[in-house]
Every structure is written in C-alpha cells, then in structure tokens.
Amino acid sequence: MSTPLSYLAGRLQPSARAVRVVCLAALVMSVVIVVTGAAVRLTASGLGCPTWPKCTADTLAPTAAMGIHGVIEFTNRMLTYVLCAAVGAAIIAARCRTPWRRSLTRLGWAQFWIVMSNAVIGGITVLTGLNPYTVAVHLLASMALIWVALVTWERSKEGDGRPEPLVARPLVQLSYVLVALTGCLMAAGTVVTGTGKHSGDSSDVPRIPLDYDRVTQFHADFAFVTVGLTLAMIFVLRAVQAPAPARARARDLLVVLLAQGLIGFVQFFNGSPELLVGAHLLGATLVWVAALRIPLALRVRPELPEAPAAADSAGHTAGLVTAG
Incomplete structure (x- = not known):
C-alpha cells in the first residue's frame, strides 16, 4: 500500500551524508529544547501561559498583558515544532x-513519539501549577529523547549488520554500568x-519537601x-588497548564531568x-551524551551483505556493458 513516505521515497534520494546531517540536527534540537526549557524556569516564566494547549482560555498566543513571561513560555512551546x-x-x-x-x-x-509524549507531560506540568514531580518527569523524558536521538545519529554512521564487540564483554558491561550511574546522577539532579x-x-509553587x-550532597556523592x-x-x-575512539570518548566524559x-x-x-544554573543544565545534557x-x-556494525537480487542485477548489468 502506498503511503506519503513511500511516495517520497520514490522521488527523493538523500545521500548518506545528508542522512547523518539531519539526524545530527535532531540531536542538537533535543539539547536546545532542554536549555530553552531551563530558560523558562529560570526566568520564572513557567506559568507565563497559564493553561495548555492554548496560552490562555481564549487565545493560542500570549496577550500583551502577559508581558515577557508569556512570550518566553510561548516561544519555548513553538520550539517544539522546530524539534518536530x-x-x-x-x-x-x-x-x-x-x-x-x-x-x-x-x-x-521513537523520537517523534517521545516528543509528543513530553509535550503532553509539559501540558500536565502547566495544568498542575509546576508540580515539582511532573517537572522532574518532563526533564527525564527530555533526556530519554536525547538518548534516542544520539543513538539515531550514531547509527546513521554505521551499517545494519549485527554488532561486533571490539573489547571483552566485561568491559562492555562496565560501560553499561557507567551509563546507568550517569542516569542516576541525572535523576538525582531533578530532585x-x-x-x-x-x-x-x-x-x-510547591517544592519537594526535602532538605536542600x-x-x-547526595547529588554530589x-x-x-x-x-x-x-x-x-x-x-x-x-x-587493554581499546580502540582510540573509545578511549577518547572516556576522556571526553571525564572533562565534562569535571567542568x-x-x-x-x-x-x-x-x-x-x-x-550558572542554566550552564549546569546544559552541562548535564553534555555529560549524558558523553x-x-x-x-x-x-x-x-558492518554493512549488511548486498541482497542477492540486487547483486544479480548488478552482475547482469556489468555483463551487458562488457558485451557491448
């Protein structure tokens, strides 16, 4: 059955580099939306648009009476469309x-549905008067989006073959533990x-009833x-003389962690x-990515072997050219 995407697929042929570029753009925008969300919170504009999905009960956009806070909150909402x-x-x-x-x-x-889900979470956050628990879920969902966007970008530079480890399995497992620990660090930051x-x-606005x-200190630990x-x-x-890119990425993580x-x-x-709070949140996204x-x-991930039909077609064409 023909779909809009299959229709486009028959008429567009992006290069491998173009695919990598747009995947990187999605990753960059997933980081940008976190930073602009922080700007909304740090400028006390979280309720600049006091309802959702409209900015007021009667208007989609903010009114002049809402001032700069309405503009900041509405701008962040509009950036969701850029991300989409x-x-x-x-x-x-x-x-x-x-x-x-x-x-x-x-x-x-997967990125698209995370964006849509997080838009709903953001709406619930506004409707609940910036409840700190929904604010935390909103940020963690954004970190999930960054995760999927990063994997998409990295996969755009690879083939679709079965993953082949470059180091022993225990070291791979250690890297997973490091990712899990970093995720816990992000979660502690939301608290x-x-x-x-x-x-x-x-x-x-209510706050989480814990000693700041x-x-x-728990977060610092x-x-x-x-x-x-x-x-x-x-x-x-x-x-273990692991590949140079892996060693470089571990050093990158240490640098951003220390900063x-x-x-x-x-x-x-x-x-x-x-x-500084805004810079710290940007740093959190960079730590997560690293x-x-x-x-x-x-x-x-190596390239998959060429499909037999495609290979036969290529060989037949080559034979015709040689014969000609």
Whole structure:
C-alpha cells in the first residue's frame, strides 16, 4: 500500500551524508529544547501561559498583558515544532535512503513519539501549577529523547549488520554500568531542582519537601562515584588497548564531568544564580551524551551483505556493458 513516505521515497534520494546531517540536527534540537526549557524556569516564566494547549482560555498566543513571561513560555512551546521538523526530516531521510534502513526509520519514529509524549507531560506540568514531580518527569523524558536521538545519529554512521564487540564483554558491561550511574546522577539532579529555589514561577509553587543541602550532597556523592568509575574506565580501556575512539570518548566524559562539577560547586556556594544554573543544565545534557557515546564506541556494525537480487542485477548489468 502506498503511503506519503513511500511516495517520497520514490522521488527523493538523500545521500548518506545528508542522512547523518539531519539526524545530527535532531540531536542538537533535543539539547536546545532542554536549555530553552531551563530558560523558562529560570526566568520564572513557567506559568507565563497559564493553561495548555492554548496560552490562555481564549487565545493560542500570549496577550500583551502577559508581558515577557508569556512570550518566553510561548516561544519555548513553538520550539517544539522546530524539534518536530528536525525529527520529521530525520524520518523522511532515513525512509528515502536506498537501501531503506528500517532501523533508522524506527528510531526516528521513537523520537517523534517521545516528543509528543513530553509535550503532553509539559501540558500536565502547566495544568498542575509546576508540580515539582511532573517537572522532574518532563526533564527525564527530555533526556530519554536525547538518548534516542544520539543513538539515531550514531547509527546513521554505521551499517545494519549485527554488532561486533571490539573489547571483552566485561568491559562492555562496565560501560553499561557507567551509563546507568550517569542516569542516576541525572535523576538525582531533578530532585535537587525540585527542592531548590528556582520553582519556575514567581507565585507560591510547591517544592519537594526535602532538605536542600542534604539532597545536594547526595547529588554530589553520585557525581564523585561517576567520576571515579570514569577514571577506572579510562585506565582499563588504555590497559587493554581499546580502540582510540573509545578511549577518547572516556576522556571526553571525564572533562565534562569535571567542568560540570566545578559549575555545580560555584553555583551552590553563590546562591544558585540563574546563569550558572542554566550552564549546569546544559552541562548535564553534555555529560549524558558523553556517557552514552562510550558503549557505542565499543562495537562496530558492518554493512549488511548486498541482497542477492540486487547483486544479480548488478552482475547482469556489468555483463551487458562488457558485451557491448
């Protein structure tokens, strides 16, 4: 049965580089939407549009009476459409590429549904008056989107063959533990956010009823453990002469972790100024990306063998050319 995507596939033929570019664009936009969401919270614009999906009960866009907060919140909502466009471009490029890479198409659709789900979560966040628990879920869903977008981009540079490990299985498992620990670090950060002073609006927004200093210390402890495991990963990768890209990615993770830790300490001891909090959230996305890239560098995916029918067709054509 013909579909709009199959129709486009018959008329478009993006290059492999074009597919990689649009997949990277989707990844970049998934990071941008996190940063702009942080800007909404740090400028106390979370309820700039007090309802959802409209900005007010009667208008889609903010009114002049809502001021700059309405503009900031509405702009962040509109950026969701830019993100959808980037994800849509990745889906179309993957579908139109010959041979059709179904795995990339599925990953693209996974991004789309995460975006749609997170838009609903964002709406619930507004309708519940910036409940800190839904704010945390909103951010974690964004991190899930970054995960899938990163995998999509990395897969666009590989083949579709079965993954072939480049190091021993225990080292691959260690990389998974590092990713899981980094995910716990992200989750602990959302608890810090939920107990902190930047609630997202100037009104009386409820906070998570925990001691801020203790929660921050708990988050810092997770960071110390993550740094320690990253150092262990660096030494082990070097000891076993792992591929250079894997060793480089482990070093990248250490660098962004240390920079993130420095920002976090300065932020804590200076009363959490908005600019540093925003930089810390950007750093969180970079830490997450750096951690996820390590296990992806510990295996390769070769190209699938050419389909027999395609090979026979190519051989027949070559024979005709030779005969001619």
